[in-house]
Structures are given as C-alpha cells and as structure tokens.
Amino acid sequence: MKIKIAQYSLTGCEGCAVSLINALAQNLELLNIIEIVTSRIIGHPEIKEADITFVDGAVVTEHDLKLLNEIRKKSKVIVALGTCATLSGLCSLKDLYDQHELEKHVYGIRLPITHLDNAKPITEVIKVDYQLPGCPSFVSEIDQFMKNIILNKSFKLPEGPVCFECKAKGLPCLLDIGKTCLGPITRRGCGAQCIEYGMPCWGCRGPVDELRIDQFLESVKKHNVDLKELLKTMEIYLLKTNIISTVGDKLEVK
Amino acid sequence: MKLSNVVIDVLSRVEGHGSLYLELDPENRSVKRIELKISEGARFFEYAIRGRSIYEAPLIMSRICGICGVSHAVCSAKALENALGINVPREIELIREAMLELNIIDSHLLHISILSIPDYYGVRTFLELPLNVKGKVINIIKLRNYVGKALDMLSGERIHPRNIIPGGFTKLPSKERIAAVARELNSFVKDLESFIELIIDRMLIEFKRPSHYASLYSGNDYSVISNKISIDSSYVIDKNEYDKYFVEKSPPYSTSKKVLLQGSKNFMVGALSRINTNRHFMVDEAKYLLRKINATIPSTNPYLIPLAQLIETLHMLCRATDILSEVQTKTPRVQVKLPERESCGIGLVEAPRGVLYHSYVVNKEGRITFSNVITPTAQNTADIENSVKIYVEEMLNKSITDKEIIKRESEKIVRCYDPCISCSVHAIVLKR
Numbered sequence: 001m002k003i004k005i006a007q008y009s010l011t012g013c014e015g016c017a018v019s020l021i022n023a024l025a026q027n028l029e030l031l032n033i034i035e036i037v038t039s040r041i042i043g044h045p046e047i048k049e050a051d052i053t054f055v056d057g058a059v060v061t062e063h064d065l066k067l068l069n070e071i072r073k074k075s076k077v078i079v080a081l082g083t084c085a086t087l088s089g090l091c092s093l094k095d096l097y098d099q100h101e102l103e104k105h106v107y108g109i110r111l112p113i114t115h116l117d118n119a120k121p122i123t124e125v126i127k128v129d130y131q132l133p134g135c136p137s138f139v140s141e142i143d144q145f146m147k148n149i150i151l152n153k154s155f156k157l158p159e160g161p162v163c164f165e166c167k168a169k170g171l172p173c174l175l176d177i178g179k180t181c182l183g184p185i186t187r188r189g190c191g192a193q194c195i196e197y198g199m200p201c202w203g204c205r206g207p208v209d210e211l212r213i214d215q216f217l218e219s220v221k222k223h224n225v226d227l228k229e230l231l232k233t234m235e236i237y238l239l240k241t242n243i244i245s246t247v248g249d250k251l252e253v254k
Numbered sequence: 255m256k257l258s259n260v261v262i263d264v265l266s267r268v269e270g271h272g273s274l275y276l277e278l279d280p281e282n283r284s285v286k287r288i289e290l291k292i293s294e295g296a297r298f299f300e301y302a303i304r305g306r307s308i309y310e311a312p313l314i315m316s317r318i319c320g321i322c323g324v325s326h327a328v329c330s331a332k333a334l335e336n337a338l339g340i341n342v343p344r345e346i347e348l349i350r351e352a353m354l355e356l357n358i359i360d361s362h363l364l365h366i367s368i369l370s371i372p373d374y375y376g377v378r379t380f381l382e383l384p385l386n387v388k389g390k391v392i393n394i395i396k397l398r399n400y401v402g403k404a405l406d407m408l409s410g411e412r413i414h415p416r417n418i419i420p421g422g423f424t425k426l427p428s429k430e431r432i433a434a435v436a437r438e439l440n441s442f443v444k445d446l447e448s449f450i451e452l453i454i455d456r457m458l459i460e461f462k463r464p465s466h467y468a469s470l471y472s473g474n475d476y477s478v479i480s481n482k483i484s485i486d487s488s489y490v491i492d493k494n495e496y497d498k499y500f501v502e503k504s505p506p507y508s509t510s511k512k513v514l515l516q517g518s519k520n521f522m523v524g525a526l527s528r529i530n531t532n533r534h535f536m537v538d539e540a541k542y543l544l545r546k547i548n549a550t551i552p553s554t555n556p557y558l559i560p561l562a563q564l565i566e567t568l569h570m571l572c573r574a575t576d577i578l579s580e581v582q583t584k585t586p587r588v589q590v591k592l593p594e595r596e597s598c599g600i601g602l603v604e605a606p607r608g609v610l611y612h613s614y615v616v617n618k619e620g621r622i623t624f625s626n627v628i629t630p631t632a633q634n635t636a637d638i639e640n641s642v643k644i645y646v647e648e649m650l651n652k653s654i655t656d657k658e659i660i661k662r663e664s665e666k667i668v669r670c671y672d673p674c675i676s677c678s679v680h681a682i683v684l685k686r
Binding site: 011019021031036043060063089090091093097102103135136193194196232233236 | 323416
C-alpha cells in the first residue's frame, strides 16, 4: 500500500505548494512509495482520506475555515507547510487595517467572498501534527520530513537560532553593523540563506524555543539598531506571536 | 427560452482558486453570460506595503505569488528606481534579465510538464502519461530542477528571492560560480529540443478568434525589461501612458480586477503575445522551430500559448546562458539617494504570463505612501472569457450540448492561458 498524500492551499501565494512539487520533482522515485490523492495543482481537486496532508496558506476566508475543518476529519497526519500556515505570514499584514475600510478603499465595492476579521495560522484552528515553517518552506526540509515519515521515524525541527548557521558559514553579523536582523530570536534550519545574500533575517521560521529576549535587546541596543525599525521588521512575520508586544513593552517604544 | 448553466467549481491544474460559470442559451446557440470567478482570499498587498521601507518592498511584493515571485521583485525594484530617479548599470540589468528569463522558464516548464500536458494525451495527471512520453517529461522536469538551482544560486531562493533591492542586489555570487551554472544549463538544450519535437503536433489546434495582444518592446531585443509596450505590433506606448490605454474594472463576482484595452476591448499578454511582437529577435534555434511548425504568426489562438511557451523557453534558455557565462558581478548595486520630495515611479517587466506593472509613490524618508500592481492574469481575464465564449458557441453551433464535454473543453482553454490566480488577487487602490 502506498502512503496517501494530500495537498491543499488556503489563502496565500502557493509558493509552498510549489516547494512541495519541487521537492518531489527532485526525488521522482518517491512516487513508487507515495500516491498523491488530492492536489488541485496536480489535477485531483477532490477532498480525500489521506495519511499525510500538507496544508499551505493561512485561514483568511470563511471558505478556508470550512475547508480546513473538513480536511482535518479526512487526514491522519496534518503538516502545516510554510509561514502562512504556521504564523499566518504575510496574510496578517492587512490585519493592521480594518477589513471593511480596505475593501471599500481598495476595490471600491464589498468583496463577493466573506473574509474573516483576522487572518489565522492553521495551527490556531485545528490540531496540527507537524510544522515546516519558512517563506517559502524549504525543499531540503520537506525532503528530510518525507524520508523520516517513510522510514516511520518522527521528525523534529532543529533547535537554536539562525545565528548558529551564520557562524558555521562564517558570515559577518548584520546586527554588528546596525541592521535589524532577527536571526538571534529565529529558529534555524534555513541555512541563513537571507543573511548569506546580504538581507537581514525577518523571522519567517518563527521564534526559537528558548527565547532570550533580554540578551537580544541588549545586543540590539549596543549596536545602535533603530528600535522602531526593529518592531516594524517584526510585523512582517511575527504579528501573530507575542514577541512584538513583549519587545515593545521592554523598549518602551510603540 | 430555457437557459442552461455550466459550472466548474474548482478549476484544477491552475495556480490559485478559481471557478468558471457559463449561462447557455442552446436554442440561440449562444453564451448569455460568462464569468471567470476568482475566489481566492484577498491579502491587500498594495495597501499593507504603505509605510514600509523601499528596501523591504521588492521582497515583500515577491510574496504576491509563489510562481512569479522573482518577476514581482524585479518589477518592484525597477518602479522604485524610477521614483528615485536612478539608472542601474547595464551589468545589473543583464543579471536581472537572466533572472526574469529563468523565472519564466521555471513557470513555463511547470505549466507544460505538470499542469497542461495531461490535456494533450487525454489523461488526468502527468503520472498517467504513456511511458515513452513520461521519459521525455522527466528530462524536462530535470531541466526545471536545474533552472531552479540556478535561480537559488543567483538570488538565494527560486520562489522568493533574497537579494533584490532598488539599486541592484544586496549580494551576488562570484562570476566563476555563475559561469559554471551557465555551462550546466546549456547542456539541457538538446533535451528540450527533443521534447518539443515530440509534443508539438499535439499542441496545434485550430481556433480563429479576433483579439488584441500586447507585450514589452524595445526594437532591438526579445524584451523582458523595457519602458515601452507594443500593442498589436502596430503602435508603441510609453509606460507613463499605461493607464490611458489599459483600464481596470472591478467585476462584482470576483476578487480579481479585469483590465480592458481602451476601456472596452479584451486583449492577451504572455508568451504568444511576446512571440507575436518580438519573434524576429529570438535566437536562431527558436526561430528555426517557429518556422518549422505550421502556425500563422501573429495569432491570438489561445491553444498556441503552450507552444509559444516552449519555443520561448528554448530562446530564453540560450539567452540566459549567454548572459550568465559572461557576467560581471564587481558592482552589485549603485548608491540610492532618497528623493527630495514625494516622487512616483513605474516599472514594467515581462513576467511568465505577460506584462507586469508596478507603481509606487515614495516619500522623503524612503517610505512607500501609495502602490499599485497590475498583473498579467488581470489583463488576460477578459480574453479568457472571450475565448471560452466563442469556443463554446462554436460547439453549440455544431450541436454539441453535452455539459461534460463543454466543461472539459472550457477548462482546457482556461488552462492554456496558464492563469495565475494568486497573482491576480490583489488590491488595486482606486483613489489616493
């Protein structure tokens, strides 16, 4: 019996669904062991019972909410794929504004579909068995996850901050030069890709398990990082965590 | 008069959530109403980007789409540079061109090898293809994997790039690393040609329909970056005239906008439009292939879009390889000076599905105060509806009234356009 895989996309860019396809495309032999029973992109849009279900995107519309509850009932294991699914990602940026105001201002009309007041990560709506965060989710991590599942092994995200990977690659610290880098508070596993390409970390993998906020803020202050800018960077992916309010209170900036 | 409706609830093998609604009048053999409904949730990027820094904008805007992220990032950077009044050196522009070409190839090959190929062999998914075809498709998937690796190397991540900012790139790999990737890319040209020969005849489906087309134009290359748009190969407009010629409408049934030429006419953008406009500037291998197939170009037959995607892939693979094998990366970016007063700028690039338009207003602090994005699929929507309408009316005229056949054929036409629904759902700010 092949392992039945389902893939669903809620509201988002669907880049994580593409990442999943890319991971399979690099490992076509996997198709001897797994069977894709549901995936709109592949050509099977129907909701079916599955052993492993990947869900990307955030819960933004009433339809997303209904679909997600249905998916839970049909799936043995659910994997939240990507930052929209784990933290509601960039889908939350709009939550800084009033939905009705947005619709009126932006489309000039009320939208034909019903949006929830706030975007939610899927982890807030249903029980999720595994999370593979990242914007987009990482092909290498999806690959490792699949291998573990096939071998009946459990899967754990790596612990510790992005800084570990920066140091291992010998990359110069961006905080040292006053950039708003969230590497010290963000879970590693990305290979410090952004920093390697000169961009500070925006925290797409979510906070590390052992969060050392005070230590982070000390080093932020020491290097004269713009504190308002720091909070603004946190809005991109961390709006759904309590980090922004914690940091805001400690720094007394709003 | 009895009306009959055809509804496709979930369009499959397309990117994003969409459905198609047709109201038929079989007695008069006409389609009374057609709506391509886009039901994807809105994320309001253009509004949410307000107040953010110009350095973050390209990479945030990349997240509009998981297939054409690179195109959004480059287009955003171009528009911001226009607002800031800076021109980047040719070597930066060339690397951007190669990135756009690789993004277009990545997207086209996903469309051909997974989304659309089942239609040409009467199967539901690419996994059910006959063995001899599957082998060649696997070669194409391998090519796409490698194109992805090249983009990963150039920009950190193929789906959402990490290094694109106004002024150029935060960082680039060494020219030696880039040249090595170019050599590998070049080794796939033969596989691609052999795949095209295998599938080309199945892609030629006759369908005549009057329409219009638009693509970027420079007069000396197969443009993916330019400040000018050619319409029907007969007149050329400047990017600042875009909103004079292309008018956005908000249909009440969709979260996507419709763009109409001169406020009333449907038109197409994308691979076929680019070939219509710029085929003389393709590499010889691609020109040769185009001559070999028996199709009249220019054309607005949507069945030719996947074919145009393949021919264009061959051109772009050769072109990107040429650029990358001689690339210079000494100056990855130029200095950006913030504007003295609020300034606006427009950027145009060719994304996989056609002309992509970004515009921004930037204030003295280097923050965005206004933005607008017009995606290729928003431009193609009216044309998709028009093609399906005419095709279904032709079927009704031949007394084909079986709903399942109408559904299947309509979905095939929609799929030819390779609509990118995530992209098309976005906020368009009507008033400032």
